Amino acid sequence: MKILVTGFDPFGGEKINPALEAVKGLANTIKGAEIKKIEIPTVFGKSxxxxxxxxxxxxxxxxxxxxxxxxxxxxxxxxxxxxxDDARIPDNEGNQPIDEAVQQQGKAAYFTQLPVKAMVTAIKAVGLPGAVSNTAGTFVCNHIMYQVQYLIDTQYPTIKGGFIHVPFIPEQVVDKANQPFMSLTDMTKGLTAAIEAIVDFEGKEDLKEIGGAIH
Incomplete structure (x- = not known):
């Protein structure tokens, strides 16, 4: 199996993006799967x-x-x-689309093909907090998840795609009161567990476990 893992560059005035740093920490092989890691810009379209x-x-x-x-x-x-695309702040090149379609010919929404319940279970099994999210926002994160799904729908039907959000790291919350954080080491550990679940559940149905949200 070959897995492409991407991490965004810093945005919103931050000097570091923990997503990118956690991705850099991943091994090149996880459970026999070849891992390719790349940095992508926090820019609509270009990403x-x-x-x-x-x-x-x-x-x-x-x-x-x-x-x-x-x-x-x-x-x-x-x-x-x-x-x-409904950007609360400009992206890294000053783009700020408001209420625009990601793809004019795309579907209203796309669901991930990845086993999100199994991924959350694996994250928790290594002692870290994990949860299924039902909104990726409307900034570049949702944009890239949607764009990958659109490519799968229109060009690459055998590929599976998905997205994981990570929290701040400690140095980002020094001046941010009451904000949760996680160490980079733990983030990489949790992402590794999630990727292991992706490999383990290849060709299988996702776990049927509680993971919904009231709000």
């Missing part, structure tokens, strides 16, 4: 072009995008991406 080139060159079986979600306390595999 998708970088991933599209990497897919063409690497021909992965799985594309797993990793992004930062400050304020969350857990590693959160995303269930769904929606066809909306």
């Amino acid at each position: 998708a072009e970088v991933v599209k080139v990497a897919i063409k060159e690497f021909q992965p079986d799985v594309v797993l995008n990793i992004g930062q979600a400050g304020g969350r306390f857990a590693l959160t595999p995303e269930r769904v991406a929606i066809n909306v």
